[in-house]
Amino acid sequence: MxxxxxxxxxxxxxxxxxxxxxxxxxxxxxxxxxxxxxxxxxxxxxxxxxxxxxxxxxxxxxxxxxxxxxxxxxxxxxxxxxxxxxxxxxxxxxxxxxxxxxxxxxxxxxxxxxxxxxxxxxxxGSGYLGSALAMDKTITKQLFRENGVPAPAGVIVRKTDSPKSAAELGMELPCVVKTACGGSSVGVYIVHTEEEFSEAVKNGFSYEDKLIVEQYIRGQEYTVGVIDGKAYPIVEISPIAGFYDYKNKYQAGSTIETCPAPLSAELTQKMQEIALKAYDTLRLESYARMDFMMDEDGGIYCLEANTLPGMTPTSLLPQEAAAVGMNFADLCEKLIEVSKR
Known part of the structure; x- marks a missing residue:
């Protein structure tokens, strides 16, 4: 070809x-x-x-x-x-x-x-509609809420709003401040004080005019790939230091990634089912990857969907494919095959 x-x-x-x-x-x-x-x-x-x-x-x-x-x-x-x-x-x-x-x-x-x-x-990959819906996390959050996909609570703020504090928004600390349309954790901040909140909002607005202030979920991060309507093995993501930010995503040795994740069969099935529901809710096609947090009580929260997941040496979707016996070249051909429209 x-x-x-x-x-x-x-x-x-x-x-x-x-x-x-x-x-x-x-x-x-x-x-x-x-x-x-x-x-x-x-x-x-x-x-x-x-x-x-x-x-x-x-x-x-x-x-x-x-x-x-x-x-x-x-x-x-x-x-x-x-x-x-x-x-x-x-x-x-x-x-x-x-x-x-x-x-x-x-x-x-x-x-x-x-x-x-x-x-x-x-x-x-997905068509224009699903791509647009998943790109804007404010729309993603609204659709998840309306369709029963569990997601962290949050509020949308615009540059013209100029929020002075998390308390003003009714949000407890710590919380997460993130850009609405960013990727690779660029423009994502976990804040513990009102001073950090003000700095995060200022920095976030340097990227975009719309931010999400979101409930902080204390727990473990996971991701689930979906290819052609099938949920793939889950990856458990454990940064050695800090959270899964840009550095920890792309610097080799910064994060321990375990696939399949060491979860019970029941939790594995539950998370994969939520991934499929998120995929369908956002009108996604061909393939995507959904990111999750699980809190200390086993509560599962879907954070967002990635419609064109990374395909770098440290990327997650290739790890999931490898867990079912599919090497990188196999995966690339598979993504072409399932994207024929």
Whole structure:
């Protein structure tokens, strides 16, 4: 198959996306596919769709080319109005499918999915509606509440509200302050004092104009992948220090991840059933990954859904696939197979 692995972009998760895309492209190449790596935003000058899918291809060289734009993203954004980079749409049209290795805004939020639907371009993952619903955690929380998916209590605050304290919002400390549409735990703060709360709100609003102040669940973190309507083995996530933030997600050795999680059969089934309910509630398709907290009394809370889960060497969905005998290349092909629409 001729496959474009679309990565990069403009979100705070650009670097993670490049790693995901590189690994996916290498895996698909190892299976004989004519896969190429392409930055959705920066594209490539002179790229010709009819000659792009070559037998000989240096994935690492292309990844380095994409990274060369990292310091210029804001400058490029200021100079042009169109999001898609040079040659991107033409090459995606020429491909058999596009593997979306994008994370965050303008990648995971439904806008690219909607554009591809209109252009007749086949891609991996959920469609535009489910992607948009899951991206905005304020909408996710409302839908979970209305459909019986257990989630932490929380309130939505906007930049114009300027909350002065957690107490003003009726929230007890400690609590969690997080951006509505962020990813990879960028813009997530666990606060224990009103001073920390004020700082977290200030920092959160530097990313977005909408935040969630949420009940802090003291306990253990888990995640559950769903592929083609089937819940996969659960991963137990135990950071060595702090919580599962950006550093602990992507720095090797920072977190102990156990798959399958050491849970009873009853709790395993319950969490997987909630994952499937969350998946259906958000109108997700093909695959996704739901994140959970379990409190000290065994209460289960669904935090959010990831519609394009990470595909880096330390990512969680590949660990779940491995637990059922599926290696990384198998998983990449499986995600393409279940995404045909």
């Amino acid at each position: 001729k496959i474009v692995v679309l990565a990069g972009g403009t979100s705070t998760e650009r670097d993670v996306s490049i790693v995901s895309g590189t690994k996916v492209c290498e895996a698909l190449r190892s299976r004989g596919h004519l896969a190429i790596l392409l930055d959705v935003f920066c594209g490539k000058e002179g790229l010709q769709a009819e000659t792009a899918f070559a037998e000989e291809y240096d994935v690492e060289r292309e990844a380095a080319y994409i990274r060369s734009f990292n310091d210029s993203i804001e400058k490029i954004k200021a100079e042009r109005r169109e999001f898609f980079g040079p040659g991107v749409l033409e090459t995606c049209r020429a491909a058999d499918t596009v593997f979306l290795a994008l994370h965050g805004t303008c990648g995971e939020d439904g806008r690219i999915q909607a554009a591809f639907d209109l252009l007749g371009i086949t891609y991996t």
